[in-house]
Amino acid sequence: MISSLNPKFRQIKGEFVYKQIPWASWTNEKHIRRVEEELVCSPADIVLSSYPKSGVTWVSEIVSLLHQSRGSREHLSTALNEIDRVHVYNRVPFVEENWLNVYPGWTKPGLALDYLLERRDQPRLIKTHLPFRCFREVLQHSASPGPRVVYVFRNPKDVAVSMFHFYQGLEDYGPFEGDWDEFFEMWLDGWIAAGDWRVVIPEWLEAMHTTTWSIFPLSYERLKRDPQQCVQDLFYFLFPEGQLDPEVLNAVVGRTSFERMRNNPMVNYENCVEFTDQFKFMRKGRxxxxxxxxxxxQSDRHDSAYAEAISRVNRLLENTSEPPLIFE
Known part of the structure; x- marks a missing residue:
């Protein structure tokens, strides 16, 4: 069936547009508005934000361990036990999603947003794929100086491929029945749930320079290249007064390797009813x-279409720990 919102492409299940951003059925406009209006963050909260398929689940595991252990050997075993027995989507609730989960302390399934609102007086880990134009509403009515935000991003060519497989494997996208060539045209058009990469990523990175909120940029590529340094940098951004024990650092890096996570049912999303039987949430991780x-x-067309956005992203990353974004 052809989309009524963008007749160049096939319809995606539950598709809608909010603030000029296309979405699919894993959320809806009413729910996004609730997040904008009701979620208030405190300085004790940590927000993990990203464009989909950019590595935020990996960073969620890392931050879960750092948050639970506070960098101390004394609390390391408790932190490790936590990631082995509690699903990542319960440790780091995905605030705008519609999926219902039985969160810790609950006896019935409910929404992540309601769980987070219930825990407003406690330090929270919060995951979001909302663009800055939406999440800005949350930050503007949050207690100063606001939460610490980790913004995870990735080479858009790899994101496109990962999103293609995600569209094929997630029931909330239909699942998508088209081939790579069809999806590539959607990607180049910017008709992708959660928005056009060329719009969403620069908007978030721009906020580092135009607001006073604490935003830490972290690329998938740098995390792959130097996980130890990235984990250290993350820890001292999140806990500037803390001390990261070398044993904790090594444990975090080891336990969040791609192979360890792919084999951990608390993070690999296996047996998740929203995915098709053939889908692997953690596919290659490279x-x-x-x-x-x-x-x-396609590579040439993508380079041309993305040249301005990549240039802008690299300008925004100047004077940060992030190297220029290149197509490796």
């Missing part, structure tokens, strides 16, 4: 997988 999907012509 940099440069786009080369197995993009034709030379």
């Amino acid at each position: 940099v440069g997988d786009w080369k197995e999907h993009f034709s030379p012509s």
